[in-house]
Amino acid sequence: MAMVFIGGSRDIVDLPEPAIERISSIVSHEHGVLIGDAPGADAEVQGVLAGYGYEHVGVFHAGKEPRHNLGDWAAYHVPPPPGARGFAVHAVKDREMARRADYGLMIWDGASPGTFLNVLRLALVASPCVVYDTMRGRVATTYNIADWRAMLDHVGTDVARQVIARMTPDEREVLAA
Structure with missing residues (x-):
């Protein structure tokens, strides 16, 4: 059975x-x-899956x-590192x-x-990802880091700055390579 990581932006309340x-x-x-387990896209996708009565779902959470x-x-409880705050949680x-996914599906607000x-x-684990960019009305598939970098070139400097600020040192190293 292939595993699909589905996620998206918290501001999305209507799935395309x-x-x-x-x-x-x-x-x-x-x-x-x-x-x-986040509000927004995660909860909306959970609602669709629950509507199907679908059973092959694992919900990952950082809280109790x-x-x-x-x-x-x-x-599946995945605790945050000690002292983590905000997005780091x-x-x-x-x-x-x-890490566990064979594929990804992201519903992104751009x-x-x-x-x-x-x-x-x-991309770092070589899992293809379909990205629904609701802001731009586009669908793209990333297969590797080069595809991700190409998307990064089009997100705008503010978003790119925020993405880079949230990266781990290992993730930043990918950009330098």
């Missing part, structure tokens, strides 16, 4: 129709789904309990989902640095 169709395809092919687990699926969980970093994390 092509993303819903892709989720339907994931269900019909009985792929496993790795998903976070998942913020959202709409299908009462298996929950959830970054370890996101890296773990990327600005969220966390979602865009998850695309990089998938």
